[in-house]
Amino acid sequence: MFNIERNGEEHRKLSYKDNKCVGCGICTDVCPTSSLRLGPIVPIARGLIEMDLVSVNQDSCVFCGLCSVACPFDALSLSINGESIKNNKNYPFWETESEVNDEECMYCGKCHEVCPRDSILFERHLPNPADLVRGEIEINKDKCIYCSFCADMCPAGAITIKNIPTSTVDMLNNSIEVDLSKCIFCGVCKRVCPENAIKQICSTCMLREEIEVPEITGETIILEDSCVNCSWCSEICPVDAITVTKPFSGKLELIEEEEKVCKGDSCHACQDVCPCNAVSIVDGKSVTNLDFCNLCGACVTACPQDIRILTRTDMKLNNINSESWSEILNTLVGK
Amino acid sequence: MAVNIDSDKCGHIQDCPVQGLCIKLCEQGAIIEENGDVSIVPENCDDCDLCIQNCPNQAISKA
Numbered sequence: 001m002f003n004i005e006r007n008g009e010e011h012r013k014l015s016y017k018d019n020k021c022v023g024c025g026i027c028t029d030v031c032p033t034s035s036l037r038l039g040p041i042v043p044i045a046r047g048l049i050e051m052d053l054v055s056v057n058q059d060s061c062v063f064c065g066l067c068s069v070a071c072p073f074d075a076l077s078l079s080i081n082g083e084s085i086k087n088n089k090n091y092p093f094w095e096t097e098s099e100v101n102d103e104e105c106m107y108c109g110k111c112h113e114v115c116p117r118d119s120i121l122f123e124r125h126l127p128n129p130a131d132l133v134r135g136e137i138e139i140n141k142d143k144c145i146y147c148s149f150c151a152d153m154c155p156a157g158a159i160t161i162k163n164i165p166t167s168t169v170d171m172l173n174n175s176i177e178v179d180l181s182k183c184i185f186c187g188v189c190k191r192v193c194p195e196n197a198i199k200q201i202c203s204t205c206m207l208r209e210e211i212e213v214p215e216i217t218g219e220t221i222i223l224e225d226s227c228v229n230c231s232w233c234s235e236i237c238p239v240d241a242i243t244v245t246k247p248f249s250g251k252l253e254l255i256e257e258e259e260k261v262c263k264g265d266s267c268h269a270c271q272d273v274c275p276c277n278a279v280s281i282v283d284g285k286s287v288t289n290l291d292f293c294n295l296c297g298a299c300v301t302a303c304p305q306d307i308r309i310l311t312r313t314d315m316k317l318n319n320i321n322s323e324s325w326s327e328i329l330n331t332l333v334g335k
Numbered sequence: 336m337a338v339n340i341d342s343d344k345c346g347h348i349q350d351c352p353v354q355g356l357c358i359k360l361c362e363q364g365a366i367i368e369e370n371g372d373v374s375i376v377p378e379n380c381d382d383c384d385l386c387i388q389n390c391p392n393q394a395i396s397k398a
Binding site: 265 | 356359360363382387
């Protein structure tokens with residue numbers, strides 16, 4: 001993290017937040033004064049070096065803000081007189097997003113599990129199983145020999161048995177209890193009981209009309225701060241409740257040459273730096289699933305063989321009003 | 336193939352900013368610590384060039 005500032009007619013301040021940075025190097029690519037430097041992203045990703053991914057030379061930085069608008073991950077932010085240029089309508093802005101449609105979300109939680117940035121908060125409220133069943137169960141304690149067959153076999157774990165003496169003067173310390181908030185009246189206990197001590201009736205089917213259809217509620221929230229718009233969530237969502245707009249469109253290819261070959265498992269630098277968990281090593285070669293790739297380019301920098309070819313064709317950075325900025329920013333998409 | 340380490344540029348673990356980054360990066364066991372210094376085991380090298388790219392002293396090159 002760094003904050004550098006300069007006073008003049010305006011007060012300009014450039015802030016960098018390392019926790020948002022993915023090490024893609026887009027800021028260093030667009031900096032017109034070469035004041036930003038990308039650190040050793042592979043050793044940092046592997047936890048061998050602890051330092052910020054990006055550093056700045058504050059003597060040469062002109063506080064123009066190009067890095068701030070070019071960063072698709074909001075790791076850099078320039079403010080003028082206390083106001084971030086991201087809130088200024090004259091400056092370019094990213095139209096990227098990852099949104100959950102609450103109407104559609106079923107609260108399955110798969111997005112939360114797969115998010116490579118831990119950016120999805122998820123909770124759901126499931127009904128009590130006892131509210132969805134009807135029945136009766138009764139244990140005849142005179143017949144019960146506390147063998148524990150029923151408790152051990154109960155699929156709901158609803159039966160608790162105490163059948164071991166606690167002392168020599170308390171040889172008959174037996175008890176059996178059925179937890180009615182867990183029992184689903186399945187009847188396994190009755191069938192396994194060697195003493196015919198259990199009576200059980202399931203009336204769930206008979207009374208199905210009166211059992212309310214459960215409403216499963218919950219909340220799925222995507223944290224904009226750490227989301228990198230990789231699309232894992234939207235790809236895995238079984239009900240298409242998540243919309244992701246990635247920063248770039250284009251492709252990423254692995255193009256090997258005679259002397260330059262992917263070393264797969266020996267190296268896996270690409271996999272380590274990928275913020276999207278889009279890279280796998282398959283049969284000794286790096287394979288990138290473009291469905292999950294946001295085309296940030298961190299892997300391109302990380303690859304020691306220099307065989308990852310990134311071709312961006314379009315970007316969601318809009319409202320570029322200045323001709324000179326347009327020229328620089330469009331280099332990101334090869335224009 | 337393997338790699339060469341320029342002894343003049345190398346930090347020799349002790350003076351390396353990361354105390355032997357190449358050793359820590361190489362998962363093939365092709366760069367190891369031997370008698371307190373960096374040593375190359377050529378037969379283990381897979382020519383992935385990860386050490387070359389990441390040496391903070393630019394001391395490693397292709398053999």
